Amino acid sequence: MTNTNYNPFRFSTIAHSNHGYLSPLSRNKAHEILRSLVADLSADDIVLDAGCGKAGLLRDVLHMSPARGVGVDINQSFLVEAQAAFRQDFPNDPRLSLINAPLLEHTRPEGGSTHAFGSFEECLRVAFDWLKPNGRLLVADGYWKQAPSQDYLDAIGGTADEFVSHAQNAQRANALGYNLLRTATSSDDEWDEYEGRYCDAMMQYLATHPDDPDSAKFLKRMQDWHNSYLLWGRATLGFGYYLLSRT
Numbered sequence: 001m002t003n004t005n006y007n008p009f010r011f012s013t014i015a016h017s018n019h020g021y022l023s024p025l026s027r028n029k030a031h032e033i034l035r036s037l038v039a040d041l042s043a044d045d046i047v048l049d050a051g052c053g054k055a056g057l058l059r060d061v062l063h064m065s066p067a068r069g070v071g072v073d074i075n076q077s078f079l080v081e082a083q084a085a086f087r088q089d090f091p092n093d094p095r096l097s098l099i100n101a102p103l104l105e106h107t108r109p110e111g112g113s114t115h116a117f118g119s120f121e122e123c124l125r126v127a128f129d130w131l132k133p134n135g136r137l138l139v140a141d142g143y144w145k146q147a148p149s150q151d152y153l154d155a156i157g158g159t160a161d162e163f164v165s166h167a168q169n170a171q172r173a174n175a176l177g178y179n180l181l182r183t184a185t186s187s188d189d190e191w192d193e194y195e196g197r198y199c200d201a202m203m204q205y206l207a208t209h210p211d212d213p214d215s216a217k218f219l220k221r222m223q224d225w226h227n228s229y230l231l232w233g234r235a236t237l238g239f240g241y242y243l244l245s246r247t
């Protein structure tokens with residue numbers, strides 16, 4: 001029998017309960033990168049956050065510039081939090097629109113998560129068409145710090161060709177016609193904080209919701225994930241940020 005209440009985002013929503021940004025990114029680094037992204041933006045500009053999560057980055061953009069923001073995400077729970085946080089920061093400010101839908105069902109975006117596009121290259125290609133001349137794209141994606149072991153790939157259900165190196169990500173952007181404005185990577189501390197909050201939030205939830213029908217499944221999934229982070233991921237998987245402009 002089909003469970004019509006099945007929510008595929010429940011694990012992610014619970015595990016991200018204590019995150020502001022849903023990326024291994026500190027506030028200082030985010031602001032440093034965003035300062036370059038928002039330079040010269042006017043009230044006529046629109047910043048699209050594709051796969052915005054709780055729209056933490058987009059909210060920062062609206063604090064740092066007069067631009068308008070559009071956030072798109074498939075997880076309605078994240079958008080509810082995004083809306084509440086925005087209302088608290090900006091009462092009566094109409095500059096933010098949030099759309100609960102798969103990104104590619106909507107057109108005309110500027111920046112965001114490659115998850116929403118399917119892949120890094122697809123994100124670069126699609127965004128190139130959407131951007132105005134000289135428009136800026138901030139894109140973040142994984143990269144290999146070293147060749148992944150087969151044990152790690154088996155643990156996360158990944159493939160070695162899923163990512164390339166940080167330098168190769170940047171080269172891909174150049175090859176597709178972008179100018180590279182700046183790059184950054186997540187530090188070990190940022191990763192530890194991201195993965196630590198992810199694990200801790202789920203473990204706290206399971207401790208206080210012992211009757212959740214998914215508790216055994218969620219516990220195993222979280223323990224396996226965190227073990228693979230400690231055993232291999234921390235030394236192998238990086239996360240890079242690429243601020244690009246359309247030529």
Ligand SMILES: C[S@@+](CC[C@H](N)C(=O)[O-])C[C@H]1O[C@@H](n2cnc3c(N)ncnc32)[C@H](O)[C@@H]1O
Pocket residue numbers: 020021022023049050051052053054055056057072073074075078101102103104112113115116117
């Ligand atoms: C790594 S999180 C990044 C969130 C946000 N950019 C941040 O850094 O805080 C990726 C987000 O993309 C969303 N997402 C994944 N696939 C999507 C799609 N096809 N359309 C829209 N959003 C999507 C997920 O729900 C998740 O919130």
